[in-house]
């Protein structure tokens with residue numbers, strides 16, 4: 001079939017005109033998610049509609065992912081243009097869209113180099129591998145330990161679920177990956193004691209992997225003094241500071257990166273979720289001094305392909321052009337005030353009802 005014939009075929013887009021029932025869906029799809037009995041069919045901006053035509057304000061945004069909302073014209077244009085041009089080639093060749101995206105990320109962060117993959121877990125896997133290679137080849141550590149925090153979340157692959165300091169995600173998946181140890185979040189004394197313990201006889205601690213704000217762990221913001229002291233420790237010892245920006249990055253806190261709220265720069269950081277605005281892409285970025293990967297050390301078939309990179313670049317450019325960081329700050333302030341008002345009113349009516357004594 002010639003390309004002309006293909007273009008002229010009227011290909012029906014997927015619509016849920018004859019959808020499987022939710023019970024039928026469960027017959028075919030593994031039950032790894034506790035799903036709400038809800039089927040969303042369409043989205044526009046920050047609103048979505050279900051299959052009954054009901055409208056919702058989308059606070060979930062694909063879990064911190066739809067940076068530009070739904071069906072943003074910039075994304076539609078990037079998707080359409082790139083799929084019609086060249087959607088996938090191997091990393092055996094130069095990919096201009098990948099280079100452009102890396103340039104944008106480097107110019108808008110503290111990093112010098114980027115590696116692309118497909119998800120947050122995969123980005124964190126890359127960071128863990130980079131830190132281990134740095135430990136072996138630069139720090140001369142034979143059995144490197146990476147410290148992570150209790151209540152953290154770093155993904156569901158075997159290494160990242162081990163890095164995740166929550167037993168409920170690890171249950172039934174042992175043996176876990178060796179080389180991880182958990183410390184309490186925002187507790188500098190605990191961290192210093194743990195490093196001293198591990199490094200008493202020979203150096204073992206290679207990296208500290210943290211979120212700048214714990215998302216899945218209950219929305220717990222990082223303490224500035226804690227992170228600034230960690231930065232000092234890392235500078236003094238050569239331990240690498242890795243920040244997981246998968247959930248807080250890409251403008252979610254009113255800055256491009258969550259670490260900007262803490263007044264520090266990580267040595268390595270990871271991004272995914274909002275980076276592609278809903279198109280799967282992840283990135284692992286690092287400073288030059290720890291850029292120790294050589295050809296063959298790490299790879300991903302889909303990572304950084306023209307399609308994902310062109311769309312992510314459109315997301316990044318739009319974030320800037322539409323001044324979305326300012327909007328995040330404004331809306332964040334508005335939400336905070338509203339929530340404080342609700343809390344105050346509920347406290348008042350609680351006291352009035354006399355239940356509180």
Ligand SMILES: Cc1ncc(COP(=O)(O)O)c(C=O)c1O
Pocket residue numbers: 118119120121122124153154155156211215216244245246247248272273
């Ligand atoms: C902080 C953080 N890191 C990593 C991940 C894993 O990302 P993904 O689901 O894209 O693998 C998540 C997902 O929720 C996350 O919140």
